[in-house]
Amino acid sequence: MEKQSITNSSWIRGSYIGRGCFGTVSKAVSKLxxxxFAVKSVDLATCLPSQSESLENEITLLRSLEPHPHIVTFLGDDVSKEGTSSFRNLHLEYLPEGDVSNVVSDETLLRRYVWCLVSALRHVHSNGIVHCDVKAKNVLVADGGGSVKLADFGSAMEMEKPAPPRGSPLWMAPEVVRREYQGPESDVWSLGCTVVEMLTGKPAWEDHGFDSLSRIGFSNESPFVPAGISELGRDFLEKCLRRDRSRRWSCDQLLEHPFLRRVHHHDSFLTTESSPRCVLDWVNSEFEGEESNTVSAMARMSKLATREGAIWESNGWIEVRSDASEELAEKLEYPVSTRAELQLNISSVSSDDSVSPSGSEESASVMTCEVSLVLLLVVENIQIYATFYIRIIVRMLYCCCCYHHQSSNNKKLRKYLSFILSLNFLFVIACDSDRSIS
Structure with a gap:
């Protein structure tokens, strides 16, 4: 996506929404x-050199960083002339819902927020950048409270580039306080402190000035983890807040932690369509067309009655059949004799590969199956021939009665004829039903 600058002639500065040592943040409206959107600005005439350098550093890094759904979007930069002052401006996505410095009491929501934050940090680290100032004030709520975005890259730096320690002291990792190292592992420590901050609404360390820095950098203490978090959350924080940076988990590892992995799968499940229980439940099927989802079932069924008919290809569906359904289909598909042969072949194979029957047991089993097969075939043939001859006899009686009926008006004969007709009808039904069952 090409990033376009918005010149001063095309936008209007609005009210202030933030002010700090870096400068000011204001709302702005595009005339086009x-x-x-949000404008982060410093007055070039009155700002400190560190403020100007911080803003220029943020502009440079954001311009080089590929967009990510959980990082505040970079929209451009410019220099504006407003009255007698000149301002260096950074244009950013405006998120009016604020940050996550308030207590996040719902752990499900907390997991979702942390997943977004770890995903953003992984993207930053994979691009060779360290954020250096991860804290609740720099995590902004988005999507109506459904997600968060990482903001404020004013302290960020490129990896492997010598630089003095930077960031907010109470969120710094022990190695940063000791001025030994600042890298992706340091961001993971700050992430753990930020999660504690979201749970409690206050920093993970109490602010006692130099004493706090001494505890962070040179003691064996760890931030206090509140009792309300689950065991999974407690284990996740333990992976983030290990004092030895070589033992801290990376963002890739943290995304696979059960505390976050469940959130990712759950969100994926929620974003997919629910599985339909029948054709009429499939709201995105071809039956909808340009019509709304409120089309009635009758209207959908009427489309099936057209000459073209419906397209019944699987379109990604997988047919699943249980063993029981396969056995039932097999019984309905094959005749009795074929089923007997299949049973004979199956029974001759051992069900347990580790134990094979002896020769005598095997021959006895085969003989038993052969006898059963012969008896089954005999019964079946008797049934077939009996059915055949009985139907011939009934039809002969029927023909004789018809002949005598034509030559006589005997009422008694008509009764016999009606009885034989009824008998023939019932016998045909019984034979047909018996055939369908077999």
Whole structure:
């Protein structure tokens, strides 16, 4: 996506929404399309050199960083002339819902937020950048409270590039306080402190000035983990807040932790369509067309009655049949004699590969199956021939009665004829039903 700068002549600065040592953040409105965005600015005439350098550093890094759904979107930069002052401006996505510095009491929501944050940090680290200032104030709520985005890259730096320690002291990792190292592992420590902050609404370490820095950098203490978090959450924090940075988990590993992995699968499940129980439940099927989802079942069924008919290809569906259904289909598909042969072949094979029957047992089993097969075939043939001859006899009686009926008006004969007709009808039904069962 090409990033386009918004010149001062095309936007209007609005009210302030943030102010700090870096400068100011204001709302702004584009004259071109009415879009509201955020402008991070420093006054070039009055700002400190560190403020100007921080903003230029953020612009450079965001311009080089590929967009990510959980990182505040970079929209451009410019220099504006406003009255007698000149401002260096960074244009960013506007997120009006604020940050996550308030207590997040729902652990399901907490997991979702942490997953977004770890995903953003993994993207930052994979691009050779360390954020250096991960804390609740720099994690902004998005999507109506459903997700969060990482913001404020003013302290960020490129990996393997010598630089003095930077960031907020109470969120710094022990190695950063000791001025030994600052890298992706340091961001993971700050991530753990941020999770504690989201749970409690206050920093993971109490602010006692130099004493706090001494505890972070040179003691064996760890941030206090609140009792309300689950065991999975407690284990996740333990992986983040290991004082030895070589033992801390990376963002790739943290995304596979059960505390976050369940959230990812659950969200994926929620974003997919629910499985239909029948054709009429499939709201995105071909029966909908350009019509709305409120089309009635009768209207959908009427489309099946057209000359073209419906397309019944699987379209990704997989047919699943249980063993019981296969056995039932086999019984309905094959005649009795074929089923007997199959049973004979199956019974001659041992069901347990580790134990094979002896020769005498095998021959006895085969003989038993052969006898059963012969008896089955005999019974079946008797049934077939009996059915055949009985139907011939009934039809002969029927013909004789018809002949005598034509030559006589005997009422008694008509009764016999009616009885034989009824007998023939019932016998045909019985034979047909017996054939369908077999």
């Amino acid at each position: 399309n009415g879009r509201v």
